[in-house]
Amino acid sequence: MIEFGILYDLALKISKIQRRKIPKLFKDKRVYVFAGDHGVVEENVSAYPKEVTYQMVKNYFNGGAGINVFARHIGVKFFVVDAGVDYDFEDHSFLIKKKMGYGTKNFSKGPAMTKDEALLSINYGRQIANDAIESGADLLAIGDMRIGNTTTATAMAAAFGYNIDDILDIGTPIDNERLKNKKKAVERAIEINKPDKNDALDVLAKVGSYCIGEMAGFILQAAEKRVPVVIDGFPTTAGFLLAYKMDEKVKEYALFGHKSKVKGHKVIMDSLGVRPILDLDMRLGEGTGAVLAISIIEAAVKLYRFWGDKYDCINYGWR
Numbered sequence: 001m002i003e004f005g006i007l008y009d010l011a012l013k014i015s016k017i018q019r020r021k022i023p024k025l026f027k028d029k030r031v032y033v034f035a036g037d038h039g040v041v042e043e044n045v046s047a048y049p050k051e052v053t054y055q056m057v058k059n060y061f062n063g064g065a066g067i068n069v070f071a072r073h074i075g076v077k078f079f080v081v082d083a084g085v086d087y088d089f090e091d092h093s094f095l096i097k098k099k100m101g102y103g104t105k106n107f108s109k110g111p112a113m114t115k116d117e118a119l120l121s122i123n124y125g126r127q128i129a130n131d132a133i134e135s136g137a138d139l140l141a142i143g144d145m146r147i148g149n150t151t152t153a154t155a156m157a158a159a160f161g162y163n164i165d166d167i168l169d170i171g172t173p174i175d176n177e178r179l180k181n182k183k184k185a186v187e188r189a190i191e192i193n194k195p196d197k198n199d200a201l202d203v204l205a206k207v208g209s210y211c212i213g214e215m216a217g218f219i220l221q222a223a224e225k226r227v228p229v230v231i232d233g234f235p236t237t238a239g240f241l242l243a244y245k246m247d248e249k250v251k252e253y254a255l256f257g258h259k260s261k262v263k264g265h266k267v268i269m270d271s272l273g274v275r276p277i278l279d280l281d282m283r284l285g286e287g288t289g290a291v292l293a294i295s296i297i298e299a300a301v302k303l304y305r306f307w308g309d310k311y312d313c314i315n316y317g318w319r
């Protein structure tokens with residue numbers, strides 16, 4: 001029998017999301033990369049200084065980053081969201097301004113933001129997804145770009161009960177000393193702030209970030225509007241985890257583009273019972289794994305449209 005592995009599951013998931021027997025082709029695919037700055041970078045936890053965050057955003061404007069290459073390759077429209085970068089950008093057709101501030105506070109010394117800000121970041125994310133869908137988007141993907149993001153993602157996962165040692169890893173390539181700083185920063189964040197794992201907004205406010213809040217809101221809204229959303233690597237999965245803690249239904253609408261090289265990514269996906277589409281040893285973020293996976297999702301939909309209703313399982317085997 002012909003085997004299409006998880007392609008069948010993907011096509012079926014899309015048809016369920018779309019509530020169609022035969023899934024329709026995507027006409028407007030988009031990736032939104034969420035950028036912001038973070039106080040915890042003061043703790044010397046990343047290989048790069050925080051200025052790289054805004055420099056990378058400018059790089060996106062010039063179409064010069066990895067995600068720009070893949071977005072052009074797959075035919076995905078690219079946007080970058082300023083969720084809270086410590087910089088004032090000029091207008092650009094790629095830029096979505098949903099600035100919460102000029103960076104969160106250092107959560108290893110106190111809460112990253114107020115609870116009101118946490119709620120606003122969720123609402124901003126919802127607005128971005130809503131605008132995307134109202135203007136025609138039928139397949140969404142998210143990415144992240146922010147120096148210090150893997151530290152925040154680790155802190156959020158730890159706040160939700162994951163063991164720090166199971167998830168702690170390098171993000172950008174750091175030496176052992178910085179990795180120790182990262183662990184300490186996360187441990188202190190939990191100790192000082194005492195986030196309530198049963199209160200997702202409390203976790204976001206205390207050890208989260210503006211862009212993770214906006215990503216979670218984006219995912220929640222995509223699910224509400226029944227549009228599939230492809231998740232990228234470790235930091236975007238922290239955004240998913242937050243959304244999931246707010247409403248488990250998001251799992252029905254999310255697809256996991258790839259398994260990042262950051263070890264905690266697999267740990268979280270396994271615990272959620274979800275399976276990544278690709279495993280390419282990438283550790284880049286910025287939506288690269290999600291966008292590459294879109295080509296597989298589209299291939300699955302096309303195959304299903306071609307065969308799914310014409311042949312039964314016995315003859316041509318959707319397994």
Ligand SMILES: O=C(O)c1ccc[n+]([C@@H]2O[C@H](COP(=O)([O-])O)[C@@H](O)[C@H]2O)c1
Pocket residue numbers: 045046047048144145146147148149150151170171172173232233234235236260261262265283284285286
């Ligand atoms: O997507 C991932 O799994 C991933 C893993 C490691 C690093 N990154 C990217 O690297 C940046 C964060 O790295 P760091 O070391 O500053 O936390 C951020 O911009 C992420 O997009 C992304």
Ligand SMILES: Cc1cc2nc[nH]c2cc1C
Pocket residue numbers: 048052056144145146172284285286
């Ligand atoms: C250069 C660079 C590119 C990135 N893309 C996503 N996160 C990133 C972090 C750095 C440092």
